[in-house]
Amino acid sequence: MRAILAAAVLAAMPFVLGAYQLSLLTGGLAYGLMAASLALLVGHAGLPSLGHAAFLGVGAYAAGLTAKHLSESAVVQLGAAVLAGVVFALVTGWFAVRTRGFFFLMFTLAIGEIAVQAATRSGRVTGGDNGLSGIPVSTLFGLETAMPYVVVFYWWALAVVAAGFAVLAAVRRGPLGAAIAGTRENEARMAAFGYSVPGVRLAAVTVAGAVCAAGGALVAQKDTFVAPTHLGVGVSVLLLVMVLLGGRDSLAGPALAAVGLIALRDVTSGALGDKWLLVEGALFVLCVYLLPEGLAGLWRKRARAA
Amino acid sequence: MSLLVNAFDGLAFGALLFVLAVGLTLIYGMLDVLNLAHGALYMAGGYIAYLLLGGASVSLGLWAGAALLVAALGVALGGVLSAAILPLRGRGHLDQALLTLGLAILLSEFLLGVVDRGFHTLPPPDGLDGSVLGSYPLYRVAVIAAGLVIGGIVYWIFERTRAGALVRAAVDDPGMLAAIGVNVARVRLSVMLAGCGLATFAGVLGLPLLNLRAGLDSEVLVLALIVIVIGGLASIRGAVVGALLVGQVQTVGVALAPELAAYLLFAVMAAVLLWNPSGMFGRAR
Amino acid sequence: MLVLREVTVRFGALAAVDRVSLSVEEGERRALIGPNGAGKSTVFAAVAGALRPVSGRIEFAGRDVTKLSEPRRARLGIGRTFQHSSLFTGLTCLENVALAVRARRGLGLRAWLPRGRRAEIEREAAGHLAATDVSPDGPAGALSHGQGRRLELAMALAARPRLLLLDEPAAGMSAAESAELASMLRALPPELTVMIVEHDLDLVFAVASRVTALAAGQVIADGTPAQVRASPEVQKAYLGT
Numbered sequence: 108m109r110a111i112l113a114a115a116v117l118a119a120m121p122f123v124l125g126a127y128q129l130s131l132l133t134g135g136l137a138y139g140l141m142a143a144s145l146a147l148l149v150g151h152a153g154l155p156s157l158g159h160a161a162f163l164g165v166g167a168y169a170a171g172l173t174a175k176h177l178s179e180s181a182v183v184q185l186g187a188a189v190l191a192g193v194v195f196a197l198v199t200g201w202f203a204v205r206t207r208g209f210f211f212l213m214f215t216l217a218i219g220e221i222a223v224q225a226a227t228r229s230g231r232v233t234g235g236d237n238g239l240s241g242i243p244v245s246t247l248f249g250l251e252t253a254m255p256y257v258v259v260f261y262w263w264a265l266a267v268v269a270a271g272f273a274v275l276a277a278v279r280r281g282p283l284g285a286a287i288a289g290t291r292e293n294e295a296r297m298a299a300f301g302y303s304v305p306g307v308r309l310a311a312v313t314v315a316g317a318v319c320a321a322g323g324a325l326v327a328q329k330d331t332f333v334a335p336t337h338l339g340v341g342v343s344v345l346l347l348v349m350v351l352l353g354g355r356d357s358l359a360g361p362a363l364a365a366v367g368l369i370a371l372r373d374v375t376s377g378a379l380g381d382k383w384l385l386v387e388g389a390l391f392v393l394c395v396y397l398l399p400e401g402l403a404g405l406w407r408k409r410a411r412a413a
Numbered sequence: 414m415s416l417l418v419n420a421f422d423g424l425a426f427g428a429l430l431f432v433l434a435v436g437l438t439l440i441y442g443m444l445d446v447l448n449l450a451h452g453a454l455y456m457a458g459g460y461i462a463y464l465l466l467g468g469a470s471v472s473l474g475l476w477a478g479a480a481l482l483v484a485a486l487g488v489a490l491g492g493v494l495s496a497a498i499l500p501l502r503g504r505g506h507l508d509q510a511l512l513t514l515g516l517a518i519l520l521s522e523f524l525l526g527v528v529d530r531g532f533h534t535l536p537p538p539d540g541l542d543g544s545v546l547g548s549y550p551l552y553r554v555a556v557i558a559a560g561l562v563i564g565g566i567v568y569w570i571f572e573r574t575r576a577g578a579l580v581r582a583a584v585d586d587p588g589m590l591a592a593i594g595v596n597v598a599r600v601r602l603s604v605m606l607a608g609c610g611l612a613t614f615a616g617v618l619g620l621p622l623l624n625l626r627a628g629l630d631s632e633v634l635v636l637a638l639i640v641i642v643i644g645g646l647a648s649i650r651g652a653v654v655g656a657l658l659v660g661q662v663q664t665v666g667v668a669l670a671p672e673l674a675a676y677l678l679f680a681v682m683a684a685v686l687l688w689n690p691s692g693m694f695g696r697a698r
Numbered sequence: 699m700l701v702l703r704e705v706t707v708r709f710g711a712l713a714a715v716d717r718v719s720l721s722v723e724e725g726e727r728r729a730l731i732g733p734n735g736a737g738k739s740t741v742f743a744a745v746a747g748a749l750r751p752v753s754g755r756i757e758f759a760g761r762d763v764t765k766l767s768e769p770r771r772a773r774l775g776i777g778r779t780f781q782h783s784s785l786f787t788g789l790t791c792l793e794n795v796a797l798a799v800r801a802r803r804g805l806g807l808r809a810w811l812p813r814g815r816r817a818e819i820e821r822e823a824a825g826h827l828a829a830t831d832v833s834p835d836g837p838a839g840a841l842s843h844g845q846g847r848r849l850e851l852a853m854a855l856a857a858r859p860r861l862l863l864l865d866e867p868a869a870g871m872s873a874a875e876s877a878e879l880a881s882m883l884r885a886l887p888p889e890l891t892v893m894i895v896e897h898d899l900d901l902v903f904a905v906a907s908r909v910t911a912l913a914a915g916q917v918i919a920d921g922t923p924a925q926v927r928a929s930p931e932v933q934k935a936y937l938g939t
Contacts, residue, residue: 155507157514202683205690209447209646212510213638217682220635224675281810282800285789289797292786299746299780300801300857301772310807340631344518351511381627382526388518395512399504 110276113359114269121258129257133264133329135369139362140271141322142349144315147275149347150355151284152311153291154204155212158219159346162316164226164338165195166323168233171242171333181245181263185324192320193313200312204305207294219343226335238334245328264325271318275358278314287311341384348387351394354403364402418549419668420661425553427660428560429622432615433633434640435567435652436608442584442647443604447510450494451612452634453517457490458483458616459625460524463535476538480617487613490520491606521630530627535620552621559618563611567649580604584647636663639678643685645695654693699724699891700745700861705754707737707744714740716915717754722861722908725888729906730895731926733935736912738895739781742863745893746778747771758861772801777859781866781895783846787839791849794838795823798856826852830882844875851882862886864894868901880904903927911935 117136121129145159169191170184178184203214226233233239244251250259278284286307289297294304327333336342349368353360368390372383379386398404437451465479497516501509536542537552545551571577579600623629640659644651662681667674685693700722707715715737722728730738743749745756747768756764763771786794799819800806811819827834830852832845841849847867854862867883868876876898883905886892896902902909902923909926911919919929926932 155510199679202686205686206642208506209441209510210642210690210692212447212507213642214682214686217635217639217642218679220631221675221679224678228672228675278809282805282808285793285797285800286806288789289786292788293784295748295780296784296786296853297797298748298768299772299778300798300806300853301769302797302801302806303767303769307807339628340635341628344514347511347514381530382522384518384522385526388515388522391515391518392512395508395515396500399508 110272114265117265118262121261126255126257129261130329131370131373132366133257133261134326135366136264136268136362137322137325137329138346138349138369139365140268140325141319142346142353142361142365143272143275143358144318144322145346146350146353146355146358146361147279147287147315147318148311149350150357151279151291152287152308152315154308154311155208156215156315157212157340157343157347158215158217158222159315159319160340160342161199161215161219161222161338162192162195162319163323163326163342163346164222164333164335165191166320167327167333167337168226168239168323169320170324171239171327171331172232174242174245174327175239179243179246181247181328184245184328185267185321188320188324188327189317192317192323195320196313196316197309200309200316204308204312216340216343219338219340222338223335226338233333233335236335238332239327240332242327242331242333244331260329264329267321267325271321272358272362274314274318279358283307283310283314344391345387348391348394350401352390352398352401354398354401354406357401357403360401360403360406416665416668419665421549421557422553423660423662423664424657425556425560425622425660426663427657428557428564429615429619430633430636430640430659431560431652431656432563432611432618434637434644434656435564435649436611437637438641438644438647438649438652439580439604440608441641443580443601444498445506445509446498446513446605447506448494448605448608449510449514449634450517450520451608451637452630452632453520454487454490454609454612455616455619455633456521456625456630457524458487458613459620459623459629460528460533460616461486461613462617462620463533463625464528466535468533468535470536470542471538473538473540480614483617484610484614488606488610490613491609492602494609495602495605517630517634525627528625533625537621556618556622564649564653571649576600576603639682642682642692645689645692648692648694651692651694699726699759700893701755701757702741702745703755703757705741705744705751705756707740707749707751713915715744715751718912718915718917719754720910720917720920722891722893724860724891726891727883727905727907728891728893729902729909729923730893730912731897731899731902731909731932732912732918735914736935737915738912739865740915741912742778742865742893742895745861746776746863772857772859775858775860776863777854777857777861778863779850779854779865779867781869783843783850785838785841785846785849785853787837789838790835791827791832791838791841792820792823792834794849795826795834795852795856796820798853799823799826802857823856826856829855843870844872847871847875847879848882851879855886859890861891861893864892864896866895866897868896868898871898876901 120132141163148154148156166188170188173184173187199218203211206214227236247259247263286302290304290307297304349365350361353364375383433455437448440446440448462479462483498509498512501512541552541555543551545554571581583597583600636659640652640655643658644655662677666677702718702720704717704719705715706713706717718741732738744751747766755762758774758776796819799822824834830848832849832852838849868879880901906923909923910917911926911932913935918931918935919926
């Protein structure tokens, strides 16, 4: 119910916000979806990934390359991004889920950096260090000819984000979500029940990766540009800050944190420039010390107290 | 011939990685803390030495003095890290690792704010700036030698001294050590301080090899972590083998197949994990 | 139902289980007894598939399962409880059991289930909880020790195993709780094969139809409870004389 209300309010935003704020909100929502997908791994599955940006990047490159060489349809690009995310999740996840705890963290961090190197060195395909530029503007069912592009693209992004959230929420509530939580809490027991623990984890990584890749497609379509830094530790850490700030065991928390952080970064970018990263680091440290369950935890505590 | 040069470069790079990774792996073994600030400590070592020495070629004595000073600073930073982690005991290992990551961002961004985000480097000190065998840079040979010396010292401490025996025992079974009346907290702190000192020292050692720049911290951290994933956590032998392997992949591998080098690193890591999910010399923990 | 042939499990140089052979008939109630470190839990882990033997062969229901993974064996019908309560403390008791029910029905990895199927699974899970007298609501982490042990049992039974391995089910229970558990175990369906490792010998002799005694990784006696109780080797292993 609350989700439908939130979607309705968000859908009405083009009538309230100007083009610039709308574009900012579009980016915030895309990052919100990706942060929520990371929360599924970190909080729900207990798999602390430090390489989640790789999925963003894989989705973004897949969408951008599709746009340049195959189709200008936003839907086709999204499909390509999700497919690429699934394949990337299966290939890297197949190894990653055999590790646990810190090894998972290290492995995912390494995969993210290797992905950066791969994107940098495959210059003929990806544009190398300079990034993939000249991505054509996506077509959106022809609606873009009738209305301002920012507005149409916002609605498109909102639809993708809503669908992504629906997938994440359904998975969390369904049998797979219970199995994922089960492997987080007690591997031995899950194996004794007949669950393949690596299989359950791979499913979690694949769902999170596919959803994150969808968010990556939105980033590529919105900016019409992808760079190797999109895959790197910096973005992974930003996503993690969103998750920590919003709450690991929540979907809405990280999403709200993402919208807030993206807006804050934009507002302060003139004054702070690269010093934004200091703010990010400070937020990171403060969250770990003061908000172990994030803002969602504070919310729940207040709800219990009332 | 040029491959041989690459292999030698790989040896030097591996030696540097070893100095960095051995502290990381031992800190993990002793404290159960994955110190994600290790890359930032390396970077701090490099930037502070760069600031101290002014980016110019200096005498070997001055250079060594600066390196020692920087290592001492690393020890102090290790103390700060230990104190920062203290309130999080009992809150799970992930939170501690995340805290070190947050502090790492603060440290490296502070340094980048003091200097700038561009490329900086420092030439080797006088006396080590020449070349041997015609054209091979002497400094790289010196790095290999430094790696050997540090490796030897670490090995000696571990295998031949009482302090080392305590650390080994504490890695195996912390409860047992406490039971026989050893101050485990002090052993842990020493390892943390030494590991952080080695990390900043590695930053000085690597100055003439790797340019200082934004992003250097995560780059070396990732390489050190790959060393540990390959070698296994809390294993000195693992750190040696992992560092040498990564060093070769990053030099010979890049020379042979520049487009594939990134995947090669992944392939090596994946192959080792398939063989033993805890790394070559790792035990399940 | 279960046959072990010369099974050896090593931890480094130590043979925790040393050429153990035993055979359990369908519907049998077999107890494994022996002093600490005798290898009882290791035998269980080898049968369940959590540990691989270095040599020997394990057959279950006429099939060689030595090389099968633990989940595969679970799906063939080997269920177990753990020595230390091994619950999903963050989940409700009902959800603890429902995980087992869904796994058995092959629905464990479905992303979504229709309302009817969900209700069916919850009903079945609630039935298992009622049989072991555990309340379905509330987190499993909030249970008392005795209730936790019973929830363990409910979870293992919910997988509807053909062979049930009970690893010290009465550990830490009071005498009254232990007696209650004994009557629960006696009420298990007769066709279910049960193996039990237990230090509480009263419980063992109340439940077991046959007893195998282990010491230092080897079988030292095998027979009816009375025979094993009278065996001089068993006396020696327990009393150390």
